[in-house]
Amino acid sequence: MCGIVAYLGNQPAQPILIEGLKRLEYRGYDSAGVGLINDHTLNITKSSGRISVLESMLAKPNPVEILGIGHTRWATHGEPNTINAHPHLDYTGKIALAHNGIIENYTALKTFLIGKGCTFQSQTDTEVIANLIGYLYSNPDGKDCPHENLNRFEWAVQHALNELVGTYGLALVCTDFPDMLIGAKKGSPLILGLGKNEYIIASDAAAIVQHTTQVIYLSDNEMVTITPKGFSTKTIDNIEIHKEMKQLEFSLDAIELDGFGHFMLKEICEQPKALTTCLGGRLDMRDNRIILGGISNYWREITRAKRIIINACGTAWHAGLIGEFLIEQLARINTETQYASEFRYRNPIIEDNTIIIAISQSGETADTLAAVEQAKERGALTLGIVNVVGSTIARTTDTGVYLRVGPEIGVASTKAFTAQVAVLAMLAIELGRRRHLGSEQAKFYIDELSKIPSKIEQVLALSEDIKKIAEATCERENWLFLGRGFNYPVALEGALKLKEISYIHAEGLPAAEMKHGPIALINNGMPAVFIATRCSQYEKIIGNIEEVRARGGRTIVVANQGDENIKQYADFLIPVPEVPEELQPMVTVVPLQILAYHAAVLRGHDVDKPRNLAKSVTVE
Ligand code: M6R
16 A cells, blocks of 8 residues: 655655655555655655656756655545645645555544644645644644754644544655654554665665665654654654664565566465475474474463464455364364454454464554454454564564565565465464374374475476466456365465456355355356365365356366366366365465466556555555
């Protein structure tokens, strides 16, 4: 969703902001802008559409403009046009800000400010923040700034933030303080990068890593004031705080295309390596145990769980559903998977010995975070399965396991999904081991887990064959994805992948549900993707394939290598290596990722920037 980059240093800010905004493009946006301070004036340039449009509107970088703020906007309040793009100026023209998040009480504040004579240009909630700060800055009710450690700009920011209901990541400048940059955070991520005589504030480490790997993560209700002399951190209640410096754990290479046409393809192809890193050092082949350092102090509590609730959204929810099946099967603990967006509003029942698992690639998804916060308030132990190190969910959960797959830039989640399933499989094996799963059974699953990366490698080699299937089918506008057991969530995930990047309508279903309604959709030549690997329900799914073929559906079947029997049922066959059924999703999902990728490219879509979508959904 929206992205923030702000810079104060010793170089012209403009190219640094533009480069930073390009690094944030993957998050999804519809307009962009930059504001640069030149002595006591502010130069703001904004446009709807791509960063390249904004770039073409900018003059040559000015060496004296060493302070600036930039933003990519994903519209929530007000259409995606130039006026609504950020930075927003206050009515006095002195204060400019870039904002991520949503201000819930903006209507009341706007009414108040209009009553005080403030004027508004945009339809956004953000302009209310600018005008509130501007109003307080210009009219502090006759009082001077009451705190010795604050100047009037900082005071107005603090005072305004205390009036806001909602979420914000903010970067702010004021023409009266031409060498001061302020950042503030509540519910929306904000990171301060500490370079050599330069500082970058950004909502995502991807915009920082080119300049420095030393960062400070702001927490909620905190702000930072930066000048050429250094920086200070405080709460928005004006309590000085010391923040620990952290090291970013990824390099620039991880966010470059590295010769691939798209990040999605790069990340699909990275899966063997990513899973090897995810599993690395965690499979104890000698004692047939799993080592998950992050949660080692919590095993006692987790093992005693009477109920596990998994919370997640989108692809992470699909991984969660597989986790539910795995934990129930291997550890025999009652587990359920909930959409975080529903769970948070359901007044959920959380009794003693309930564990909440939150799954999130970004670690910033607003609904998943809210579900974690609610579960914590109700006394549950919360465990995060997160990719982005230091993200809000990683820091909010009591304990957790990192995916360790490096940055995922493609909006369509791929390598994070397979790693989420791998982590859930490890969790289920070790939980089982601590309850009733025998050493030999554990050994079997651990051995098989260790072979998954090489099996995915075999599937990647099928890319050209899968492309031919996409060529033959991608003009069709309606698809079905069907699977049973552990492959049912894979069907859901396959349908989501196709929908989000190729804009084809696709429905994922447990194959047996088809007869209860969706079978009516099948008409001549409708593509139906079946995941029909050898598993406990193999015969049943063959029956489902026949039902579709009898009605004229065209079948694309993911089956096991060497399965001669299935050939007669498949218009198109994708042979994948055999894997025990509990671990199959990590392998069977890969051809579906590749199929969706090729279909989207063939239909001429920008795979990494699908329309209307954002990489991490930081608003409700
Ligand atoms: O960052 P998260 O894993 O919390 O994101 C959850 C979903 O928004 C995400 O998986 C989304 O569904 C993907 N675009 C799917 O490819």
